[in-house]
Amino acid sequence: MITVRGGKPLRGELTVQSAKNSVLPVLAATVISGDACVIEHCPRLEDVDASAAILRHLGCDVRWQGDDLLVDSSTMSRWDIPDDMMRRMRSSVIFLGAIISRCGQARLSYPGGCELGPRPIDLHLSALRTLGAQIDEQGACLDCRQGAAMRGAEIVLSLPSVGATENAMLAACTARGTTVISNAAREPEIVDLQRFLRKIGAEVRGAGSSTVIVEGRRKFHGCRHRCIGDRIAAATYLSCAAATGGEVMVRGVDYRHLSTVTMALQQAGCQIHSGEQGIYLRAPAVLQGICPIRTAPYPGFPTDAQAVVMASLLRAKGSTMFVENMFQSRYRHVAQLLRLGADIRLEGRVAVVCGVEKLRGGTVYCTDLRGGAALAVAALQTEEETQIRQIRHIQRGYEDFSGTLRHLGAQIQEIGV
Numbered sequence: 001m002i003t004v005r006g007g008k009p010l011r012g013e014l015t016v017q018s019a020k021n022s023v024l025p026v027l028a029a030t031v032i033s034g035d036a037c038v039i040e041h042c043p044r045l046e047d048v049d050a051s052a053a054i055l056r057h058l059g060c061d062v063r064w065q066g067d068d069l070l071v072d073s074s075t076m077s078r079w080d081i082p083d084d085m086m087r088r089m090r091s092s093v094i095f096l097g098a099i100i101s102r103c104g105q106a107r108l109s110y111p112g113g114c115e116l117g118p119r120p121i122d123l124h125l126s127a128l129r130t131l132g133a134q135i136d137e138q139g140a141c142l143d144c145r146q147g148a149a150m151r152g153a154e155i156v157l158s159l160p161s162v163g164a165t166e167n168a169m170l171a172a173c174t175a176r177g178t179t180v181i182s183n184a185a186r187e188p189e190i191v192d193l194q195r196f197l198r199k200i201g202a203e204v205r206g207a208g209s210s211t212v213i214v215e216g217r218r219k220f221h222g223c224r225h226r227c228i229g230d231r232i233a234a235a236t237y238l239s240c241a242a243a244t245g246g247e248v249m250v251r252g253v254d255y256r257h258l259s260t261v262t263m264a265l266q267q268a269g270c271q272i273h274s275g276e277q278g279i280y281l282r283a284p285a286v287l288q289g290i291c292p293i294r295t296a297p298y299p300g301f302p303t304d305a306q307a308v309v310m311a312s313l314l315r316a317k318g319s320t321m322f323v324e325n326m327f328q329s330r331y332r333h334v335a336q337l338l339r340l341g342a343d344i345r346l347e348g349r350v351a352v353v354c355g356v357e358k359l360r361g362g363t364v365y366c367t368d369l370r371g372g373a374a375l376a377v378a379a380l381q382t383e384e385e386t387q388i389r390q391i392r393h394i395q396r397g398y399e400d401f402s403g404t405l406r407h408l409g410a411q412i413q414e415i416g417v
């Protein structure tokens, strides 16, 4: 757990980690290279450990060398992933496209990570079937084979799923001919995956637009890659500073990747200057309520930033409405925020935050990764002590979360229980 004693403005500079949501698909994609890849400045996260465990199980050599993670997939010898490894994180499903691309077959089970409500993988499976994969679903087990060799095809996603776009891109890398993915997700992490795939010799273009085109290839090689900065980690630390009347400079992230978040914080009264060198934020003592925030696929407001921005507005003058359009149960942090004295009304997809004068300390539990970080954003706003438990959720996605906040002046301790 972590204990927080807040009430002090956070001040200082930080450089954010590489994006978890880039690193995980890139680690899966190393399998396609059949060679040695170096992921530079790879963040030390629970989900990275889970990916490394899967890669080692597949027969790859995975080693840390300082901050870099070395993955050599030339020794890969298996195409199955055991159930317990699949359940450790949702992103394990991205290995499906990568393994079938490399080995022509894959056996794995449904991924874990149901904490945001039902997270089906029907779009992933139908994309792979369109390329010619035969997928038998027996209970929780997915048995995937290429009947004949997979062939490029037109894949139309009924919604721009990030994971399904990534799986389709990976599977298409070795499918014979041209694959066109329409209504593809446009997240910056998809563009980053394309950069990596090109470095290993794949022919992919269009990422960042809603049409991604992949020409199948047979030969790939290793590379060095540094993933983009984590826009959600940046949004989290900006929210911490905004919530405490602080002043921070956040480096290492492309400011254009979080313009909807910085616009919201600006509306709430923060001074923000964004540029190539980073994002500077200076917050007033008290924020103000802002126009409704509706989560949407990129370039809309990210669902992953909903909880932390909500927590920054708990003491704002006035109210703010949130509409969560991406996941069914992405308000599980709300019950915990209420324990800290927040005033939030919840009905279905809508949450209305009415600013209160003061928050109080207490014991709260992380319900999921970003919801957990939001509890810290709230706890930093009161001098009373808050105990945040079940921080393993936070550790899945933030590298040295409490250390980073301490560096900005927060009184925060991590305690093993």
Ligand code: UD1
Pocket (backbone or CB within 6 Å): 020, 021, 024, 090, 091, 118, 119, 120, 121, 122, 123, 124, 125, 159, 160, 161, 162, 163, 164, 185, 189, 297, 303, 304, 326, 327, 328
């Ligand atoms: C990714 C991110 C996650 C983020 C989410 C939305 C990673 C590792 N995770 O998750 O942090 O919150 O994008 O920006 O990058 N859906 C289906 N069928 C499918 C797939 C998805 O119905 O086969 C639905 C989901 O239930 C959800 C919506 O599509 O309602 C968006 O999900 P998706 O974009 O796939 O999210 P993930 O890739 O799981």
